[in-house]
Amino acid sequence: MAKTLSIVIPALNEEGAIGSTIERCLEAREAIKEQAGLDNVEILVVNDGSTDRTDEIARSFKDVSVITFPVNQGYGAAIKEGWNQSSGDYLAFLDADGTCDPLFFANLCSVVRAESADVALGSRMGPDSKMPKIRRLGNNIFACLLGMLSGRRITDTASGMRVVRRDSLRHLYPLPNGLHFTPAMSARALLNDLKVIEIPMAYEERIGDSKLHALRDGFRFLKAIWAGVLCYRPESILLAAMIGCLTLTGLMAMYPVEFYINNGRLEEWMIYRFCACHLLGSIAFMLFLSIGFLSRVADIGPRRAEAARFWPHLISQTLNVRVMAVAIFVQVGMATMFLIPGITDYLQTGHISLHWSRLLAGAFLLCTAASSGIFTFLGEVVTSWLGQHAGRFPAKVKTNTLTVVHAPESQRLAG
Structure with missing residues (x-):
């Protein structure tokens, strides 16, 4: 030839x-x-x-x-x-x-x-x-x-x-x-x-x-x-940011955890570290869910190398209804354990004496439970769309890299 x-x-x-x-x-x-x-x-x-x-x-x-x-x-x-x-x-x-x-x-x-x-x-x-x-x-x-x-x-x-x-x-x-x-x-x-x-x-x-x-x-x-x-690699940016947030969270939580293990209590000034850990941990969890969601919608984007999708695809497997339902149940259950003494105290006395560490921990778990629910819903929406339009998406996936090229050029190159 x-x-x-x-x-x-x-x-x-x-x-x-x-x-x-x-x-x-x-x-x-x-x-x-x-x-x-x-x-x-x-x-x-x-x-x-x-x-x-x-x-x-x-x-x-x-x-x-x-x-x-x-x-x-x-x-x-x-x-x-x-x-x-x-x-x-x-x-x-x-x-x-x-x-x-x-x-x-x-x-x-x-x-x-x-x-x-x-x-x-x-x-x-x-x-x-x-x-x-x-x-x-x-x-x-x-x-x-x-x-x-x-x-x-x-x-x-x-x-x-x-x-x-x-x-x-x-x-x-x-x-x-x-x-x-x-x-x-x-x-x-x-x-x-x-x-x-x-x-x-x-x-x-x-x-x-x-x-x-x-x-x-x-x-x-x-x-x-x-x-x-x-x-081609949007998840890599989010994955790096997630790892960064988790690293900072671990470093900031290290001393309060060690102090609590040795003394059975927390110092009042540690509330600032707890707040920072709450913020960074929430961001890391949102990034985790975003990676899974992006991997789910990648099927309607351009062809991408399988090696580039390994970790995102692995994370996306957690965004199914059954796994996330269990996660939400555990998150809400743990939050209840942290917060129930304060709720009981308020109902009985009209006052709250709950320690701030339990309040922050409970709030963090409720925030992650809400995020889990929202992203699970969005994931199911995308899955529904892909199923509804299964006859149209495969053709787009194969040729999408040429869709923005002017017609004469696209026709010549495709041939």
Whole structure:
């Protein structure tokens, strides 16, 4: 079966570099085909609203397809339109500024084919890179952040030279139109446990002025990573917050518990610690229930890796009516044990002499019982919806990553 690599070159006012970049791609075609075992390599230039001679220079090459946007639509938009109009089984893009060697596509494409990878990217962070120090620092920060959130490590989240398997796009889309296209792709691929392989590559100084603004685009890169977390790993944020709250609760409760065990009483000043533990414990329990609820509704969201859902799915198993009914019964029963002496005292004397520690403990248990009831109800509502619309949701789950893409693009990529 014939295999084709489609190389898209997005270009905005790159008259100084576009010609040499295209020439290098054309010269590398045969070597790429031979080394990667391909039948064809096609090259598409997307002129993203350039106001200089970029379009004219690109059209002077016979074996290159040129797509022209009348006005600038963005780096990501140019790549997506190029992919949309391409015919390759493997999709690639290359910056037009002359910083990367097109021959390196042979390595990337070979790795994708040999390792059945979804994405292969060239890392600009190696010893042969001439990347400016400020951009190198930013890349290191974004790589560390994404690594902590995904549990996987790549060194260059914004590499402008990649090869993507076409049938993996359904797990990557939607992607933004701007320069944050590349970190958004990295975030979606890593957070959704797609197979990503990174290979160090040489990186030269660019020709012409950079379109990247460190502060503005750095903020967009962070937003792209955050959007990926919200899409694929929202429970991980809640789980980390829950663990933090439980840790603080345990640390604050340690001394009062030890004091009570040794002395059989509590000091009055300890009420402040009890109040803090009440607050943190209530938040931790709400986060626990929220994790289970999010895992329940994940079936109507995008496809997610099973490994990423293990703990949330385990927690969600507690949000069934039978388990939660038992939990609520136990919570209310224990609260009654703490509060009944005060209630009896009030009914008999009209006064309450109940110790504040019993009042706080009872209030905490009643709050958690109420939260359990509310989240159980919400969980049953979602289960009812899923059952009622069982015939419609599976199709959405399979294709939802393309639903926000314009129709022509969606139809082409789906095919």
